[in-house]
Amino acid sequence: MRPIIIRDSKVPVMLSLFVDIAAITLFPFIFIRTGQDSDRIIRHETIHFYQYVETAVVGFLLLYLTDWLRGLLRYRNPDKAYMRIRFEQEAYDHETEEGYPENRQAYAWRAYRV
Ligand SMILES: [Zn+2]
Numbered sequence: 001m002r003p004i005i006i007r008d009s010k011v012p013v014m015l016s017l018f019v020d021i022a023a024i025t026l027f028p029f030i031f032i033r034t035g036q037d038s039d040r041i042i043r044h045e046t047i048h049f050y051q052y053v054e055t056a057v058v059g060f061l062l063l064y065l066t067d068w069l070r071g072l073l074r075y076r077n078p079d080k081a082y083m084r085i086r087f088e089q090e091a092y093d094h095e096t097e098e099g100y101p102e103n104r105q106a107y108a109w110r111a112y113r114v
Contacts, residue, residue: 003049008034027052046101047091070114086112
């Protein structure tokens with residue numbers, strides 16, 4: 001199973017209300033803003049794609065939100081809370097690693113802590 005990549009998309013622009021979003025994965029699509037297409041971005045978002053698969057989509061959304069809220073309570077800082085989301089930790093740690101999304105251990109994000 002592979003993501004459907006939509007380049008030059010307006011979706012990240014429309015969702016950039018509070019922070020600038022370069023790309024976003026909304027299963028099964030990866031939407032990439034004009035000028036943001038890179039191997040690193042695609043790898044990062046493809047890791048999220050597989051995390052969606054592992055959590056039956058709805059689990060990704062619920063865990064993403066609860067991790068962020070837990071981080072917000074703990075750190076009182078929205079940016080720090082975002083970086084502590086387990087799905088983001090895995091994606092940022094491995095976004096420069098060629099072949100990682102396809103070869104990663106399933107549920108690798110479980111090794112991380114908020
Ligand atoms: Zn991400």
